[in-house]
Amino acid sequence: MHKIALVTIALSLIAAPALAGPKEDAVAERQAFFKQLGGNMGPLAKLLKGDYDAATAQQHADAIANLTTKDISGLFVEGTSTADMPGKTEALPVIWEDMDGFAAKYKALGEAAANLKAEAGKGKAQLAAAFGQTGAACKSCHTSFRD
Numbered sequence: 001m002h003k004i005a006l007v008t009i010a011l012s013l014i015a016a017p018a019l020a021g022p023k024e025d026a027v028a029e030r031q032a033f034f035k036q037l038g039g040n041m042g043p044l045a046k047l048l049k050g051d052y053d054a055a056t057a058q059q060h061a062d063a064i065a066n067l068t069t070k071d072i073s074g075l076f077v078e079g080t081s082t083a084d085m086p087g088k089t090e091a092l093p094v095i096w097e098d099m100d101g102f103a104a105k106y107k108a109l110g111e112a113a114a115n116l117k118a119e120a121g122k123g124k125a126q127l128a129a130a131f132g133q134t135g136a137a138c139k140s141c142h143t144s145f146r147d
């Protein structure tokens, strides 16, 4: 009995930091995901403005392409839109009304990112074209689905 009680206490201590709840966790995780995308797009923009460096360009393009292979559908759980959690998220309710449309925008980003990965290390002009295409895919989804 004593042992069980101790285990119970230990488990509740482990679980404590996650008490924010699965919805908050999903929002935090998807925001961290998008932040990583932004964190790799920024340096590419800098490379285009300044001195192009193939290795650095490739590194960030690889990171973006890898990120976009992730299935993010599980992070858009019901009840986590701007209507449900105002001030906590920028995910518009229309995402849940048009999951197919949302998924299509994400798929388009994945394709743009794969091309970015293929082109980024070839030269500044190639990076510029692929970067523009990728940025357009980001913007296209934000326009429809992000507040």
Ligand code: HEC
Binding pocket: 027, 030, 031, 032, 034, 035, 037, 038, 041, 088, 089, 090, 091, 092, 102, 103, 105, 106, 109, 134, 135, 137, 138, 139, 141, 142, 145, 146
């Ligand atoms: C399929 C749709 C979609 C695509 C494609 C997309 N985003 Fe987003 N983005 C969102 C949504 C929805 C949010 C709001 C998330 C939230 O607040 O819960 C968001 C939020 C963000 C944020 C804010 C994160 C934070 O700190 O809260 C950044 C930065 C961002 N996106 C960058 C990008 C970049 C860069 C790209 C392209 C490489 C991109 N996004 C592509 C849908 C998308």
